[in-house]
Amino acid sequence: MADVDVSGLSPEEQLKSLVRAEYDKLDAQSDFFGWQLRLHDAGDYYVIFVRVEKSAERVFVEMLECDDYPQQAPRATFIDPELFESADETTKPDGAFYPRGQYMVIDRGPFPVMCIKGHRDYYGGWHDGWTNPPAHDHSLCQHVVNVRNALLDIWS
Secondary structure, rough: OOOOOOOOOOHHHHHHHHHHHHHHHHHHHHHHHEEEEEEEEOOEEEEEEEEEEEOOOOEEEEEOOOOOOOOOEEEEEEHHHOOOOOOOOOOOHHHOOOOOOOEEEEOOOOOOOOOOOOOOOOOOOOOOOOOOOOHHHHHHHHHHHHHHHHHOOOOO
């Protein structure tokens, strides 16, 4: 993230430019990792939607709200995959579309929580490691890679 020049930008533009740089890295890897992405501009921040197809019957869409990235990790939730094309910052998470399995904690709130670095609930009194800027293994881009791998390899 250090290679993004944010001088002369408003605080909101600075944050958005850093998220955009992470999104561009994800987009460049789309063919390799087989995910679909969509970037939504919510005004002061971006929301990234990541669609991962585990099978024809099981598709996941992670919604990453980057309202204070990199000052804090993005909020990560899962939404109905049918909403991928139309979802925005007001789209509500839906427990029916969360993955299940190892490293998913089901008793930490209204929705399951992923025990994977790089999202807000992971750090909220649960784990350490978030820094501004985040270390590579805590970055937005690495979080998406880790979630994709978990979706394909260990979650149902």
